[in-house]
Amino acid sequence: MNISSERLFDLSGRVALVTGSGQGMGLGIVRALATQGARVIINDYYAERAESSAKALQAEGLQVCAAPGDITVPHIREQIIATARETFGEIDILVNNAGVPPGMPESLRQFKDLEDKDFEQQLDLNLRAILGLTRLVVDGMCERQFGRIVIISSESWRVGLSYGLSNYAAAKAAALGFMRQLSHEVGRSGVTANALSLGCMNNFGYDETAKATTAVGRAGTPEDVGAAVAFLASAEASWMTGQVLALNGGSVTA
Template sequence: MFQLDGRVALVTGSGQGMGLGVVRALCQQGARVVINDYYPERAEAAVAALQADGFTVCAAPGDITLAAVREQLVATARSAFGEIDILVNNAGVPPGMPNSLRPFKDLGDEDFERQLDLNLRAILGLTRHVVGGMCERGFGRIVIITSESWRLGMPMGLSNYAAAKSAALGFMRHLAHEVGRSGVNANAVSLGAMNNFGYDEIAKRTTAVGRAGTPEDVGAAVAYLVSNEASWMSGQVLPLNGGSCTA
């Protein structure tokens, strides 16, 4: 089950952390994967490590908030492996975050724009590049990695981040209805406290399972959503939070 032999995947923001966990999981299931990261050295290091393990990957670094970079990214993927079957929109943390978190009253327009650029406009732009071909070929999987901040209000200075994430989820639900009968699914994975940004101790206290999430946890969830077996799963937000929110 969940085999991805012959599939081509593009995963944004995947040079490290949760994105790299997604890449590794997809590779383990047989996919060929394009690794995008804002920092070229991270993308290249990830490619070297995965190639050493025998996986088929390539690097396509760049800032996906730029339209020209998105176009080049898709072109690189097609040149390397062929048409894109799987798009995982994982990139979501702009440079400087989380150190730049501030209450809404202290935020300016630019603070919202940079979140919208990465967590909404980049997703719209990349999806536009690939979804037509997916529909023509009769198969496609689009996944958005979001966080539980869209669902749960928190006094952490995340209003601009959560607003952009919520907008992307609204887009995903409508897209699912537009393309579902063409064999294309659109879903999201909503992450709770992960083992980055120092959330391990918080997760021990607040989750049902008593630990933070890992890149492997995220990779497993995405591997299901992009598989043939997920053909009846579309327009959904899959909570992956260790039981911190069970409503």
């Protein structure tokens, strides 16, 4: 394709929804997309967090708004999409970042100690919410011949660990399977679907682990994630779809 933008990864005129983005990696994604010119909706389970983050970024001159709510609830998902459309217009970029339910990581337990509700909680957030939100926006993306679906995943789907992540990793892996199938269904309509698989990040105190296990010797940051998502959301990434990009500092290189 011919790249006509004066700057790479220009998102001017695009509208993005980032789930679970009131803090941490999600907020880093919001900042990166808004800095590149997108109008961004900040969703978070906690309303105060979404609204305070929106106010802070608005004070910096970035075009953002808050649309808090629990994305595991179908009618709440519809309300969030309606708010986004009323405020900024049709959604061009959906970043499925929310992935850590309340109580995690303190609630991590070995598989033998898990109950059915523990799997349902992870499936609700890390699979069903992604399916539901995508269903609400993908037809419009196809009609407009542009769309970006991005899933923020975890290297726990790829690498076995002893931390008690079986339910979390299972839901993450299921979402990646969906992403690959979706990419083939909508690719010729100008819509891409990709995922970032994150390694040790600095939001859960994994800094020391990252120093010992990554090639670069540090944990990942919101800025790292935001930069990668800005690329995947851009016109320049139109030939990348159905992919899982490892963003892990070199902790896994195969």
